[in-house]
Amino acid sequence: MIMIPYNTLPVEMTKDFNQRTYLTGSKAMFGKVANFLAAAIPGIYFYFFNKDSATPFFLTGLTYAIIMITSLIMLYFNSWERPTDDVVDESTHGFMEGFNKLFTDLFSTFKLKTFRTHLGMYLFGFGAEWLFTATFTYFIVFNLEQPRTFVSEMNSLSSICQFFSTAFFMMWCAKRGFKRPFIIAILIVVSSVIGYVGVYYLNIPHLTWLIIGITIWFGLGTGGVYYIPWSVYVFLADVDEVLTGRRREGLYAGAMVMAGKLMRATVVFCLGVVLSLFGFESGIHHQSASAVNAINGVMIFGVAGMALIGIYFSVKMKLDKASHAEITKELERLKKGGRKEDATPEIRKLVKQLTGYEYDQCFGNNNVGFKFENKAGAF
Incomplete structure (x- = not known):
C-alpha cells in the first residue's frame, strides 16, 4: 500500500527525463541508507x-x-501529484467490473514490448542479486570457512559501496540512458562472482583482503543493477500512453512489484531444492564435497547465468533519453489537436519499436487493456 504509490511519484512530479532520473536515484540512495x-x-x-x-x-x-x-x-510535504484536471476518471460500476478491470489491465501490461524487455532486465538482474544474497552466506561459511560475522561485515561494506555507485549510475543514466550503464553494472557483478569462486578453486593466499576487494567491486556494480530498472520504470507509462491513450503508471508499479516477489520466492525455493539434492545438511559445520560444489555451481551458473540473461534483454531495450523525448513530443502534438496522418516515418518506426504495434494501432485503437463503455478515446 505504500511502495506502489510511492514508486509512481517521480512520474507524477515531472515530465523531464533528467529530473525523473535524479528523483529515482535519490530514492534509491535513501533506500541504501535505510537498509544500513x-x-x-x-x-x-x-x-x-x-x-x-x-x-x-x-x-x-x-x-x-x-x-x-x-x-x-x-x-x-515535499512531493506532489499530477494536477487533478489532467487525471481521467476511470471509475467502474460494481465489484465485478472493477475486478475485471484490475486483471484485464494487469495482464495487458505484458502486451507492451518495452515492458517485456524491461521486465527481463529487472527480473534477471534483480534475480541474480537475490540469488547471490541467498547463496553468499553459504559460500563464505562452508566454502571459504569464514565466520558468519564476516558475512555481515561484507554485506555492510557492499551496502556502503552501493550508496556511492548509485549516485554514479544516476548521473551516468541522466546523460547517456540506461543500456550501457546496466550492461557495465551486470558485467561487474558477473566478474565479481567469478572472482569469489576463483578464490575458492585457486586456493589463493591472503583470502580476507582479496574477498574485501571483490566485495567492494561487487557493491559498485550492484548499486547500478538495483537502481537502473527502477529508473527505466518511470518512463514506461509514457510509452504505454502511446499504446493505450491512458495513464497507467500505478499499474506498471504493481506489475513490477508482483513479478519481483514471484521471482524472489522462486530463486530462493530453487536454491533450497538444488542444495538438498546435492547433499547439503543444515546444522553441521562442514558440508560434503558435492554440497560445496553445488554452492559454487549456483554462484556461477545461477547468479552469473541470470545476470547474462539480463544483459540480453538490456541489449534489446530501445527506450532511452532520445526516444523518450521523441514520443513525448508526439504525444504533446496529438493532444494539441495534431493529426495522426501527419506523423513522420521516423516516429512511426519508433512507435513500432517501443510498443510492438503499428502506429495506427496505437493511442487506444487496439484491444490492449480494459475498455470503458461510452467513453471516448484519449486521442
Missing part, C-alpha cells in the same frame, strides 16, 4: 541491553516506527 540503519539499529540496542530481554526488540520496533512516520510526513 535497519541492520545497525538492532545491533546497537542489543549491545546496551541483555540479549534475553524484550527491551531491545521493543526499542527496535519503536525506532523503526518513528523513522517510518517521520519519512512519510516529510514525503507528504
Whole structure:
C-alpha cells in the first residue's frame, strides 16, 4: 500500500527525463541508507541491553516506527501529484467490473514490448542479486570457512559501496540512458562472482583482503543493477500512453512489484531444492564435497547465468533519453489537436519499436487493456 504509490511519484512530479532520473536515484540512495540503519539499529540496542530481554526488540520496533512516520510526513510535504484536471476518471460500476478491470489491465501490461524487455532486465538482474544474497552466506561459511560475522561485515561494506555507485549510475543514466550503464553494472557483478569462486578453486593466499576487494567491486556494480530498472520504470507509462491513450503508471508499479516477489520466492525455493539434492545438511559445520560444489555451481551458473540473461534483454531495450523525448513530443502534438496522418516515418518506426504495434494501432485503437463503455478515446 505504500511502495506502489510511492514508486509512481517521480512520474507524477515531472515530465523531464533528467529530473525523473535524479528523483529515482535519490530514492534509491535513501533506500541504501535505510537498509544500513535497519541492520545497525538492532545491533546497537542489543549491545546496551541483555540479549534475553524484550527491551531491545521493543526499542527496535519503536525506532523503526518513528523513522517510518517521520519519512512519510516529510514525503507528504515535499512531493506532489499530477494536477487533478489532467487525471481521467476511470471509475467502474460494481465489484465485478472493477475486478475485471484490475486483471484485464494487469495482464495487458505484458502486451507492451518495452515492458517485456524491461521486465527481463529487472527480473534477471534483480534475480541474480537475490540469488547471490541467498547463496553468499553459504559460500563464505562452508566454502571459504569464514565466520558468519564476516558475512555481515561484507554485506555492510557492499551496502556502503552501493550508496556511492548509485549516485554514479544516476548521473551516468541522466546523460547517456540506461543500456550501457546496466550492461557495465551486470558485467561487474558477473566478474565479481567469478572472482569469489576463483578464490575458492585457486586456493589463493591472503583470502580476507582479496574477498574485501571483490566485495567492494561487487557493491559498485550492484548499486547500478538495483537502481537502473527502477529508473527505466518511470518512463514506461509514457510509452504505454502511446499504446493505450491512458495513464497507467500505478499499474506498471504493481506489475513490477508482483513479478519481483514471484521471482524472489522462486530463486530462493530453487536454491533450497538444488542444495538438498546435492547433499547439503543444515546444522553441521562442514558440508560434503558435492554440497560445496553445488554452492559454487549456483554462484556461477545461477547468479552469473541470470545476470547474462539480463544483459540480453538490456541489449534489446530501445527506450532511452532520445526516444523518450521523441514520443513525448508526439504525444504533446496529438493532444494539441495534431493529426495522426501527419506523423513522420521516423516516429512511426519508433512507435513500432517501443510498443510492438503499428502506429495506427496505437493511442487506444487496439484491444490492449480494459475498455470503458461510452467513453471516448484519449486521442
